[in-house]
Amino acid sequence: MHIELSEEQLMIQEAVRDFAREAVLPIADECDKNSRFPSELMGMLGELGAMGVSVPEKWGGHGLDHVTYVLIIEELSAACASVGVTASVNNSLVCDPLSHFGTDEQKKRFLIPLAKGEQIGCFALSEPGTGSDAANQQATCVREGDDWILNGTKNFITNGPIADVIIVFAMNDRSLGTRGICAFVLPMNTPGVSCGAKEHKLGIKGSPCSSVIFDEVRVGED
Numbered sequence: 001m002h003i004e005l006s007e008e009q010l011m012i013q014e015a016v017r018d019f020a021r022e023a024v025l026p027i028a029d030e031c032d033k034n035s036r037f038p039s040e041l042m043g044m045l046g047e048l049g050a051m052g053v054s055v056p057e058k059w060g061g062h063g064l065d066h067v068t069y070v071l072i073i074e075e076l077s078a079a080c081a082s083v084g085v086t087a088s089v090n091n092s093l094v095c096d097p098l099s100h101f102g103t104d105e106q107k108k109r110f111l112i113p114l115a116k117g118e119q120i121g122c123f124a125l126s127e128p129g130t131g132s133d134a135a136n137q138q139a140t141c142v143r144e145g146d147d148w149i150l151n152g153t154k155n156f157i158t159n160g161p162i163a164d165v166i167i168v169f170a171m172n173d174r175s176l177g178t179r180g181i182c183a184f185v186l187p188m189n190t191p192g193v194s195c196g197a198k199e200h201k202l203g204i205k206g207s208p209c210s211s212v213i214f215d216e217v218r219v220g221e222d
């Protein structure tokens with residue numbers, strides 16, 4: 001398939017390429033060697049518009065199309081795959097679901113700072129015994145009054161150790177299969193949420209990854 005890029009897409013591609021060469025490439029090797037997350041770049045990525053590319057402007061993003069999003073991630077990843085992964089998780093696994101399915105209250109509270117790069121998000125579906133087969137997950141959510149109580153362990157969570165916000169999935173009614181799964185968005189500093197040790201990865205080591213544990217975590221309806 002041949003995709004002809006628009007003038008705007010070419011301009012954004014060039015701007016991100018310049019940024020990546022100047023700010024990302026010089027630290028990529030050091031971050032990978034030392035398994036260091038380049039936190040100093042996050043604010044700049046936000047200003048560049050790389051953290052909430054497709055999020056509507058009203059919610060802190062740039063309302064751009066998905067081809068532009070891919071161009072941005074390509075340019076960042078060419079300089080440092082870890083930075084590309086961090087941005088892509090924030091964009092596609094956290095901002096996009098919030099943008100499409102979040103309430104206005106959730107968008108105000110979580111999406112705006114995530115799309116601006118002021119906060120970082122992570123997405124927790126996989127578990128130690130369940131990857132592709134999400135319906136077999138063991139994490140549970142149980143209704144208690146107006147709240148939900150979450151318990152379980154999520155595995156290999158990219159951005160887990162450095163995230164401010166998490167989208168987590170848990171089973172409410174196993175008899176309904178995938179339709180029995182609920183999704184929650186909550187701050188990582190919610191009581192009962194903790195991270196396991198940072199994984200020792202073979203590559204893309206500047207992108208931190210860990211398990212995230214939920215121990216009697218109480219989440220309000222909103």
Ligand SMILES: Cc1cc2nc3c(=O)[nH]c(=O)nc-3n(C[C@H](O)[C@H](O)[C@H](O)COP(=O)(O)OP(=O)(O)OC[C@H]3O[C@@H](n4cnc5c(N)ncnc54)[C@H](O)[C@@H]3O)c2cc1C
Nearest residue numbers: 089123124125126129130131132133155156157158159209
């Ligand atoms: C570096 C890294 C970062 C990650 N980040 C995240 C994250 O941020 N959030 C998150 O939730 N998860 C994350 N994951 C987990 C990732 O999504 C899972 O590893 C993935 O879903 C596969 O699950 P699994 O490892 O349990 O493998 P399995 O599901 O056990 O699959 C093993 C193999 O069997 C194949 N297979 C599975 N089911 C079938 C089937 N029905 N038919 C044919 N073949 C099948 C698969 O293709 C695969 O080759 C990350 C993983 C890694 C390695």
